[in-house]
Amino acid sequence: MIIRKSAQEIETMARAGKVVAEALALIEEHLQPGITTGELDALADEFIRSHGGEPTFKGYKGYPAATCLSPNSMVVHGIPGRLKLQDGDILSVDVGVTLDGFVADSAWTFPVGSISTDAQRLLDTCKAALQAGIAEARVGNSIGDISQAVQRVTEEAGYSVIRSLVGHGVGRSMHEDPQVPNFVSAYRGPELKEGMTIAIEPMITAGGPDVYIHDDEWSISTTDGSLAAHFEHTVAVTAAGPRILTETGVLVP
Ligand code: MF3
Numbered sequence: 001m002i003i004r005k006s007a008q009e010i011e012t013m014a015r016a017g018k019v020v021a022e023a024l025a026l027i028e029e030h031l032q033p034g035i036t037t038g039e040l041d042a043l044a045d046e047f048i049r050s051h052g053g054e055p056t057f058k059g060y061k062g063y064p065a066a067t068c069l070s071p072n073s074m075v076v077h078g079i080p081g082r083l084k085l086q087d088g089d090i091l092s093v094d095v096g097v098t099l100d101g102f103v104a105d106s107a108w109t110f111p112v113g114s115i116s117t118d119a120q121r122l123l124d125t126c127k128a129a130l131q132a133g134i135a136e137a138r139v140g141n142s143i144g145d146i147s148q149a150v151q152r153v154t155e156e157a158g159y160s161v162i163r164s165l166v167g168h169g170v171g172r173s174m175h176e177d178p179q180v181p182n183f184v185s186a187y188r189g190p191e192l193k194e195g196m197t198i199a200i201e202p203m204i205t206a207g208g209p210d211v212y213i214h215d216d217e218w219s220i221s222t223t224d225g226s227l228a229a230h231f232e233h234t235v236a237v238t239a240a241g242p243r244i245l246t247e248t249g250v251l252v253p
């Protein structure tokens, strides 16, 4: 069942989304060779709580941290800890905030120090895939239009979309209907209606589409060891067009 949100509920989600965006910016500011993922998580945790939010991920199905921090070939759900970042790494940072009963969820893959041109092209492509997906989040389109845009941008650049991980509705809880795949199939998914709020999140790799779960039962990495990128925004479908709730709240023209 898809839960559509009122204009007022969307404003609450935008406030949660502002805390998410600022927590991501805070992590970006502190990203440098030598810092540990545990230190970055602590910064975000304290920032979120001091801005009236709760880190949504902490305690979710027993997840132990406020953020997911996934380096290099790790796609998502990396558990922060003693890992020290190195020059040339990329780090996927995923943050969720619950505020006044509503959730916003966003992710960004950042460079650590200076990265290869190949790695930079992967990040640029993933971000472009997200933007193309968001542009399709319009009343009257279907979820499949978003999926198709993400897949097209990714595959035209020679990369793979991961099929076993998908975006999702978000709002009253972190995961709501509908699923938002990053690839198309015969089923185009539900039609988009005003008030739907979805997390669009391309997860792409420089190699093949297959992934595996580590022994910690959370971290997910590419099977072939290729680099992975993940960009995610929480987006509201409004009469005026897609509204990104985890950025500056601007409308996509
Ligand atoms: N953004 C991720 C997702 O949509 C975050 C989940 S991490 C978890 O699945 F630990 F909370 F599960």
Ligand code: CO
Binding pocket: 105, 167, 168, 199, 201, 232
């Ligand atoms: Co998500």
